[in-house]
Amino acid sequence: MLCLLLAACGTDKSNESKKDGQLEKVQFVLDWTPNTNHTGLYVAQEKGFFEQQGLDVEIMLPGEAGADQLVAAGKAQFGISAQETITEARAQEIPIVSIAAILQHNTSGFASLKKAGIESPKDYEGKTYGGWGAPVEQAVLSSLMDKEQADINQVEIINMGNSDFFTAVERDIDFAWIYYAWTGIEAELRGIDLNMQYLKDFSDKLDYYTPVITTSEKMISDNPDTVRAFVKAVTQGYEFAIDNPDEAASMLSKAVPDLDEELVTASQQWISSKYQDDAPRWGEQKLEIWQGYAEWMTDNNLLDGEFIAEDAFTNAFLPK
Template identity: 65%
Template structure:
């Protein structure tokens, strides 16, 4: 989560230009010469949010669509910046960061929702007795210094007539959730599909205050698959091919979570195998959830969250939601 918000904050400094795509052919592999080389940059280190990409690579779905896809790490620049500037054709982002980028004139576009509903929330050890937003009063929150954090917490607490000024905010630094709650914080913002599942495996009971239980406007798409406007205008067939392969990858993961977990582990062997398998089992039904197909996005969801951000002073102007996302490249 910390890395995520650092990436979001960095979008304020992006330039709106998009670079030209470079085409490099491999002299050693005639088959590769026939494929179009593109990159997709992750938002963070490999995890089960990304499994569909690794499945698409492992199962040959990218090659079937005429693509030679390299999955890369974001580095200091962040995925949004690399995609917006054309240094990477595709990336993993978040509705909130795309929203901020669009308002600032940065040409990011979301082309698929990786997870249909927001699975994040505020987690705390059960002994902290934090069961609902009003229980945040008198407690210490560990975060990464984004203004969005206090705004979200305040908006939840206001629904129960409680006061965000009674919450202490500290920076967690590089500490993980489990270290921080034993040291100097009471609760933190997590994705249940990773950190929550890890808590289960550790046998550490936690309480969750999910954003979606208290506000429909906070049920936004996180993460999403992104590209830039230049790719869409100049190379729509490439975008279509990429999304088709990724869709097959996530559909396989939905249907075969155990095998998909093994594919992710083969690509990222440093990950905790038990965590990956358990996380994949928990997350696979959440990718599509109640949508009629994987990846589909609703304008209402984009408008709801953007209006919430604007009302809370997190956007300098309102979002043109219809330009921030598209479903046109999803397979029928």
């Protein structure tokens, strides 16, 4: 009887809620349309990991407001962002916090068709770059080109908005900034040869966390148990995707049937090993990575206001 009483005392509230059928409703807002950056979330949903933690999670698209704004305003409890946008947001006193890194290293870079002959940042001279009009783009281009004594002023920069990469490089531009796990893998499936210059290969300070999972300071303060339960379930989801990429890809395709299943599977096979990579556990973040990127932003006059790296992220909610 004593054992039973002790066991009952040790039962957490989330399990009690699950038994009572009263799951806590939370909203999670994506940064973009669903892709393999998000697989762990859909796995956690499909495998019942959220339910096991007493949570009923609604996965939402960001809409015009954007994930950071919705999370900061309390319209969604959790979301997806990236280190660069959190750094800017916190310098503007927007109280969002990164609680897990989805990927350990920056898998983005500048891509071009191989036939364009762009093999290094020096080759950007005389070419047209298609971007989305953010000041950080020119600063990143300049950082890479400076290392090869190349002149950013010899690059024509145009705003291509949400134009399709493959259409744009055949018609309007020579190169663009992409995430290889999706656009690069799609190029492979299409039989299109690309040249890539990954940001992380040119500067340690540009090997930042992108994407990350966020919540608000208020959520951490008022509902730490919910944050811990959510992170535990998501961790299980990404750990499953690491070990079972094909099965995880099937779960994402099932949840979002509009996605190209062949692309999802190939992308998942490429990205699964990148989730944890060389970190001791999935989701872990390092202070020096946050400090380094903030220093780079400051050096490039991109950061307005005070940024305290220690307040921008936490590993406290990751399972031990």
